[in-house]
Amino acid sequence: MRTDLHQAARPAATRIVLAGTGLAGEALAAALCGSGCAVRLVAPTLAALEAVMRRVAADVVVVDRRGTATEHMTDTLVGLRRTHRLVVLADRTDEHLLAALLAAGADGLGYLVEEDVGLPAFVAAVRTVAAGRSAVAPSLRARCANAAPPPLWRDPVTALSDREREVLELMAAGRSNQGIGDRLFLTPKTVESHIRSIFVRLDLEPAPGDHRRVLAVLTYLHRAAIAAG
Numbered sequence: 001m002r003t004d005l006h007q008a009a010r011p012a013a014t015r016i017v018l019a020g021t022g023l024a025g026e027a028l029a030a031a032l033c034g035s036g037c038a039v040r041l042v043a044p045t046l047a048a049l050e051a052v053m054r055r056v057a058a059d060v061v062v063v064d065r066r067g068t069a070t071e072h073m074t075d076t077l078v079g080l081r082r083t084h085r086l087v088v089l090a091d092r093t094d095e096h097l098l099a100a101l102l103a104a105g106a107d108g109l110g111y112l113v114e115e116d117v118g119l120p121a122f123v124a125a126v127r128t129v130a131a132g133r134s135a136v137a138p139s140l141r142a143r144c145a146n147a148a149p150p151p152l153w154r155d156p157v158t159a160l161s162d163r164e165r166e167v168l169e170l171m172a173a174g175r176s177n178q179g180i181g182d183r184l185f186l187t188p189k190t191v192e193s194h195i196r197s198i199f200v201r202l203d204l205e206p207a208p209g210d211h212r213r214v215l216a217v218l219t220y221l222h223r224a225a226i227a228a229g
Contacts (some may be wrong), residue, residue: 013037014130017056019044020064021207028064028089031119032126043207047215049076050222058084060130066091066114077101081109085129089114089122099144102136110135156219159201167194172217 014037020028021044029039042052044064053061061084063077074097080086081101087110088101098111110129112122125135157165163184170180177191186194195213198204202219204212 014127015057015059016040016062016126017042017049017052017058017060018062018064019049020062024066025064027119028062028122031123032062035123035127037126043205043210045203045205045215047202047204047219048207048210049080051215051218053080053084054218060085060087060126062087062089062126064089085132086110087112087126087129087135089117091115093140093143095144098136098140102141102144106134106136106141108132108134111137111140156202160198164194164198164201167191168198168216168220171195171213172220 016032016037016039018025018029018032018039018041020026020041025041025044029041032039040052040056040058042048049061049063061080063080063086065077065088074094077086077088077097078100081104085108086101088097089112091114093111093113101109101111108129110125112125112135117125128135157168160168166184167180170183175183177188177195180186181188181191184191195216198216199212202216204210204215206212
């Protein structure tokens with residue numbers, strides 16, 4: 001996944017964080033750049049998105065949810081909606097998710113279903129949301145009127161086993177695999193197996209521009225910060 005900054009030569013460009021992957025993500029980024037936006041393209045995973053949001057100011061967050069409809073990403077979208085203008089590109093209408101997003105109001109929110117939206121309409125919707133208006137079709141709002149929203153946030157670390165949480169805690173403390181094994185009386189291969197499982201459970205897919213160990217630690221530290229209030 002490329003994480004370089006695409007930016008058109010234009011002052012005060014609309015700043016977009018785009019969570020997308022592969023050729024589809026590149027096409028969305030290119031379309032937005034062509035309209036004068038500055039786009040940061042990141043992997044559509046919980047940890048990658050949370051990590052970049054700590055470093056980059058954004059006018060709009062765009063999440064390509066097609067094929068990445070994980071529970072943890074759903075929780076992240078609801079959390080982002082409370083603090084950012086948000087556009088979600090989906091392959092179907094998730095009425096429960098949309099109801100939760102609409103709980104914060106329709107202004108500054110876009111929800112686009114792939115089969116109904118081409119690139120020009122996508123760019124127009126992002127521009128609409130950047131201006132603080134709604135890009136949610138009235139028909140979708142009506143469908144979600146009686147849908148119960150999902151819980152606002154679930155701790156992704158709770159998906160780990162007790163041993164995996166111990167390993168992640170030691171990773172966050174800066175221990176190497178050898179150091180983790182010495183502390184927990186585990187072989188190097190067992191430590192590696194636990195770390196691979198942690199990556200899977202935290203939805204951290206391999207990507208050339210990402211360091212999964214760092215992203216796992218950031219997820220752990222974010223969880224600890226929330227628990228501390």
